[in-house]
Amino acid sequence: MHFIDRRVVLITGKGGVGRTTVASALARAAARCGRRVLLTEVGYPEGGPSALAAQFPGTQMSETPVPIGPNLKLCRLWARTGHEAFLRTILPSKTLIRAALRSKAVSKFLMAAPSFHEMGIFYHLFSLLEEKMKSGKFAHELIVIDMPATGHTLALTALPRILLRLIPGGPIARTVKAGQAYLNTPTSSEAWVVALPEKLPVTEALELLDGLADTEMSAGGIVLNRVPPDPFTPEERTALKAHFAGQRFLGEVALHRIDDAERARNRLADSPAKAVVSLPEVDDDAAGRSILVEALYQQMVQS
C-alpha cells in the first residue's frame, strides 16, 4: 500500500520536536503529486496563536478550508463545527436542530461535558473526510493533522473505543464506528511520530508508538527530525576525541549531536518501528522548508 493513498495522516510527538514543520512539509510534498490535501491542526478555543498558520505567512486559521497552494488547503479542526454536524446527525427535525444550535445551554454542555470536546473534533474530521465535490469525488483526498502533544493525541485516538463502550448503538455509534474504521485501518490512516535524533526522545517516540498501538491506531513509523550532517570518517572522529581530550572546544556540541544521531539511527533500525524517515537539520526559513518538502517527497511520497 502506497503512503499517498491514505486518507488521514496524524503527525504526533513530544513538544519541541518539530511536529508542525514536519506536518506542513509533508502536506506540501503530498500535494505536489496531485492529491487534494487538507492540512489541519486541532484547535482549542483558549489556545494562543496558531503554530500552523505561522508556517504560511498571511494566512488566517479558520474552521473552513482555505487554499494555501496548489492542491493544498488549510483549516483547523474545531469542536463547535463538529458539534453542529453532530446535532444535525442525531436530531430528527429541522426545528429541533435550530433550537439546539441556538440554545446556550446545549452549546455550553457540549463544550464542557466529558469527552465532548474530543468528540466535536472527531466529528469535524469525519465530516471533512466525507465531504464530496460535485463530481462525487472526495473534496479532501488526504487530511494531514498536526496533532497536539502526546496525551491529547492518545485521548483523541482512544476516543472511539471509549465512546463505543459507553454507547454501543444509535446514530452516534454508527458515525463513531465509521470514523474508527478510518483510523484503525492501516490502509486508510496512519500516525507518524516525530522525534529528535537523541537518546531520550527516541525512547519516548517508541513508547508513544506502543501507546498508539494500545488505542488500535495504525502506526506508520518515525520521522527522525533535525538529523545533523556528519562530515567525518570514524577515524577522524576518534582522532578529534584524542586531540581535544579533556578540553572544552567550539564544535563539541556538534560532535556530540552527531554521535547521538548515529546511536539513535542504530537503535531505531533494531526497533519494531515499521519505517524510519530522516530529515536533515535546516534553517527555519523558506529555503529550509523546501529542503524538507523535497526530502519527504522522496522518502515518503515517491517511494
Add this chain to the structure above:
Amino acid sequence: MNPAISTLLNEKKVIVCCGAGGVGKTTVSAALALAAARAGRRVLVVTIDPSKRLAETLGVRRNASEPIQLPADRLEAAGVKGDLWAWMLDPKQVSDDVVNAFSKNEAQAKRLLENPIYRNVTAMVAGMQEYTAVEALHGFVQSGQYDLVVLDTPPSRDALRFLEAPVRASAFLDRRIFNLFVPGEGGIIRRMATSLIERVMDAAFGKETRMQLQEFFELFGTLLNHLNQNQAEMRSFFTDSSVGFMLVTAPNRDALSEAMFFAEKTEVTLGMNVSGYVLNRSLARQGGLTVNTVANLHPEVDPVTRSAIGKLAPLAAREQDFVEGHVGLARNLITQAGPDGLVWVAPMMAEGVNTLPQLVQLADAVLDAKGIL
C-alpha cells in the same frame, strides 16, 4: 547568591514552571527544587510527565499515593544534603480523592466512583484534569509539610488551561448546567431546556446512557458547592506574592515569543506573579573559546586529525554564531524581565540531565546565576 534567585529559592512557597513543550520544564523544576533543598528548605517537586530516567532519578512512579522522599544516602552520594520529596501527578487518583473527601456520604461517593461515565471519561472532562492538579497542589501547600512546592506544568497551551482551571472548570461545574440534567422543579424555560437536552441525549446515546449521565451529573452536582468555594480560594492562592512563576524557554526565537505571550497572559490576564525567565540549554556561557583551524595547528599534528579539524572548523564557527545568538536572546529576556526580574541562563548539558549527579550539576548552575553571564 544573586538576590532575585535567593528570593525565589528561599522565600517563595510555590514555584510554577511554565513553557512550551520540549523546553525542559521538568528538568528545570527538578534543578530548582534541588537547589532550594540544598539551601535548607523542605521541598516537594510535583511533576506531570517526566522522562522515564528522570522519574527513576527522582524516585517517583505512577499511582504513588504519597510523595516519596529522596533517600538521604543517594543525595549524599551525589554530594548533597537536603530534604527533597517528589510526586508524579495522577489526575484520576486526585479526582477520586476529591470525590471521596467531598461527597455527602460514603454511599454517594461509591455510586459516583462506579458510575460508567465517571469511570470512563472523567479524566477527559474539559478543565477537570487541570482542576485536579490545582487541587493537589493546594493540598500539598496547605498540609504544611513542605516549605516550598515546585510545580512542573503541562506544555504552555495546556498550562493556560491549567492556570485558568479554577475559572474554566466552572463552565462544566456550573450549577445551572447541572440543574438542566436533574429532573425536578423549575420554570417553563428550564423545563424546555431540560427536555431539549434530554431529547438530544436520547437521540444520541439512547435512554440508558442518558440516565447514567443524569446520575453522574446529579452526584457530581453535590460536589459543586465545595468546589465552587474552593475556586475563589485557589484564585487568590495563585495570585498571592508567595507564588512565583518561572517561564522556561529554549534558546530560539519561537520559544522565546511563546514564553513572552505566556508571561503577558499570566501577569496581565490572570494577575499572577512572574518571577523571571529561564533560558534553558543555552550556549551563552560557552563564550571565550576560539575556533580551531588547520592554519593554527601544530605542524606535527597527523594528517587524519588535520583533515578532521578542517571539517570541524565550519561546525565550530556555526557554534560560535549560536553562542552569540544565545547571548542576544538572554539580553532580550533581561530587558523583558525588568530590573527586579530574574533571568537564569541555564547551560546546555551535553550528556542531558537524567542522573542525580547531572541534576546536581545543573542545580550548581542555578546558584551561580548572575543575571546574564
